[in-house]
Amino acid sequence: MQTHPLLLNQRVHVLYLDTTYCNPRYRFPSKEDVLSYVVRITKEFLRKQPRTLIVVGSYSIGKECVYLAIAKALGIKIFANASRRRILQSFGWDDISKNLSTDGKATCLHVLPMSSLRVERLDEHLKVYREQYGAVLAFRPTGWTYSEKIGEHLDLIKPIVKGKITIYGVPYSEHSSFTELREFVQFLRPDKIIPTVNISNAGSREKMQSCFREWLRR
Incomplete structure (x- = not known):
């Protein structure tokens, strides 16, 4: 995906992210x-x-x-x-x-x-x-x-x-693993990330936002 021409040199304002496996424990094999x-x-x-x-x-x-x-x-x-x-x-x-x-x-x-x-x-x-x-x-x-x-x-x-x-x-899934999510976010570097899964409580949402902030600092 990182080589797709539509994503090269593009500014992404808002990214809706599939956060099914947005947890450091889910580092799947390729x-x-x-x-x-x-x-x-x-x-x-x-x-x-x-x-x-x-x-x-x-x-x-x-x-x-x-x-x-x-x-x-x-x-x-x-x-x-x-x-x-x-x-x-x-x-x-x-x-x-x-x-x-x-x-x-x-x-x-x-x-x-x-x-x-x-x-x-x-x-x-x-x-x-x-x-x-x-x-x-x-x-x-x-x-x-x-x-x-x-x-x-x-x-x-x-x-x-x-x-x-x-x-x-x-351990095979079409959902992105934690590592894949991190790499994708660091590639796109969006202005804002909106998680779409595991968002039912404030604690879960804040943990994910903390991950996003950490990823974008690198």
């Missing part, structure tokens, strides 16, 4: 590192258990880069239900559109709602495809899985394993 980790875990798992169904959790929109990275790395299609396919096709994103499948039996990569990434629900999903697959490897990509203890050391992530189901929580 998105590229997380995607590489997900692809690596997937390949390693498939080498050991070729009859594995890969599941990626997603909201109505978001997390597309996670399952697209797996699809490209393995050369496979992405199965999603009709409702999600309509949403994805509306993006006009060729990489997604050309890799979608309408048949869950035609590919081992499925996208399910984030709420379905529980052992019981995944076990039910596996039963539908039990003739083809004997296990599920699922990824729950959300910033809320981030742990300061793990930080950027993704190999420290401990999956949930129960029977035939394995679930990895990976």
Whole structure:
């Protein structure tokens, strides 16, 4: 974004900032590192258990880069239900559109709602495809899985394993991390910053404004 021509040499008076993760504890690994980790875990798992169904959790929109990275790395299609396919096709994103499948039996990569990434629900999903697959490897990509203890050391992530189901929580989010927010603000140097998330109490708002002032002093 810092090289976008519309942002170069521009004076920004007011910046409305997505402050979902405007807290020093949320210093996520880079998105590229997380995607590489997900692809690596997937390949390693498939080498050991070729009859594995890969599941990626997603909201109505978001997390597309996670399952697209797996699809490209393995050369496979992405199965999603009709409702999600309509949403994805509306993006006009060729990489997604050309890799979608309408048949869950035609590919081992499925996208399910984030709420379905529980052992019981995944076990039910596996039963539908039990003739083809004997296990599920699922990824729950959300910033809320981030742990300061793990930080950027993704190999420290401990999956949930129960029977035939394995679930990895990976710190991936389309929302900017604390570090990304700081870099963006220091690049734009706006006259005023208006936070848009976590603004319900004065204490939270003041903590964020204190961060902004500190960033702009540098």
